[in-house]
Amino acid sequence: MSDPVPRPAVQQLAFDELDTPLYDTTFVVVDLETTGTSPAADGITEIGAVKVRGGEVLGEFATLVNPGRAIPPAIVHVTGITTAMVYAAPRIEAVLPGFLEFAAGAVLVAHNARFDMAFLRAAAAQCDTAWPAAQVLCTVKLARRVLGRDEAPSVRLGSLARLLGATTQPTHRALQDARATVDVLHALIARVGNQGVHSLTELLDYLPDVTPRQRSKRVLAADLPAAPGVYLFRGPSDEVLYIGTAVNLRRRVRNYFTGSETRGRMKEMVSLAIRVDHVVCAHALEAGVRELRLLVAHTPPYNRRSKFPKRAWWLTLTDEPFPRFSVVREPGRDALGPFNSRNDAADLGVIIAEFTGLRTCTARLSRNAAHECPPALVGGCPAGSEGKPLDMAQYAPASALVRALFAGRSDAPIRFMLDRIETHSRAEHFEAAARLRDRAARVVRALRRTQRLAAVARIAELIAAHPDGDGGWEFAVIRYGRLAGSGTAQRGVPPMPIVEQIVAAAETVVPAGVAGPHVQDHARSPVENAPPLRGASPEEVALVVRWLARPGVRIVRTTDGYHEPLFGAARWLGWAELADAAVSAQPTEEGYLDRLG
Structure with missing residues (x-):
């Protein structure tokens, strides 16, 4: 067989060392005959496949398959395969492992790949076999992308085989049709090679429609290294439009100029970009850190604002004689966080205050003030007691307990919550128990997050x-x-x-x-x-x-060993996971204590 995929010079193929050049890509072109069009209700009657690389046939796979049912007359008329022909053929359970071995490591190609892959996946599920994560190429989609409708009004396999001068004509038999598809594939690849498509990644990226302006900017990625790092898209005034990280800078940036980029905002950003700067990094951690720092320095308009570090909120104790919770941007010594929203921090503060006795009123109390507030049982403050003013000596343990909870020196408030959950459950107040369970799990996870980060930061x-x-x-x-x-x-x-x-x-x-x-x-x-x-x-x-x-x-x-506090929230993570599982499973009232005990 002639080689329809010319092998260009190495310099032309080295655009991306991690991409597989097309002449080095192994394709397995497959075609199926079936008893109908439904993968769930119909079965495969024949598999034909051809393995090719660099225009050369490496092997063929062909077999009839017993579908376990009669073949409808209409299908017999089209394919010529009768029920008698497949009576003695192997079942799909015996055929599929051999086909998967034949196709291992290759790119799967089919004409109308959605149909063939659906039947093969259904067969794998029927055989309880894992379907491989192989790349799939559809020659119908490729033909529609390469050939205009004036040149190819129809993309049926027979029409394309005649148009592109295939040496094999399809006959609705699997192996013959697979051979015809090979010829069509090679002819289409030869055409896209003239448009700068020389690697597998470029071919897959070529399939979706891309504007000429977007594709023309591929040159912005040409000089980037195939190394991990950070890239910065710059606009007409040298402003930074977007910042991102990549394991392979050249490959990642090039994707912005292909059909794989479908986000509207990113397409708009690419249309404005005139240059791409980069910083090569030793590994992914350095790239991620540099990205965060550059986001703060440049605040690029096309990055999601949620990435900016300054948006974090913290729950902290106020510096006053009768401390209370405050939600702030800059944490003090006694702080819990970070939180993505102010409301999340405030809600957690209400939960913790309830089980530590911290006041929730917002008035600033002087050291000598006689301040009375109703107790929590009647909708008041957790620090209130009926008829008794707040006293600094009596109030001090509340703020001390909060500080100990945050620092991991005490987990008493968590145990108080669990005791209350058990009390509600034994009283058959299951809804109240479930609400408190969810609140307690949120407290545990917030505490663990802070204590885990603080363990490294110290x-x-x-x-x-x-x-x-x-x-x-x-x-x-x-x-x-x-x-x-x-x-x-x-x-x-x-x-x-x-x-x-x-x-x-x-x-x-x-x-x-x-x-x-x-x-x-x-x-x-x-x-x-x-x-x-x-x-x-x-x-x-x-x-x-x-x-x-x-x-x-x-x-x-x-200089210091990594450790989290002895009475920190890490010891309650197992309970929090059970609580989450209880939410997912929607346990019955009778099974509630068994799940959370």
């Missing part, structure tokens, strides 16, 4: 390593919850000298609550009056925490 210096998947290592130097330095050691390179170089070049971090020349000494911890995250961005600390939690991460060395 460490003066933490050096961690993660395998890069190729025998090397990714390194991160973390100081007070911030990424201070990053780098990599490739396979075979001694890692410790690399680590020392990264540490020597790492940023100096001055945590909130610490001042003076001793901040250069990362062996010292910040003072206890510092806010929970020591002034670090909540989003950045969260990125660091998620990176540290990845499988395979190792601590190279640290």
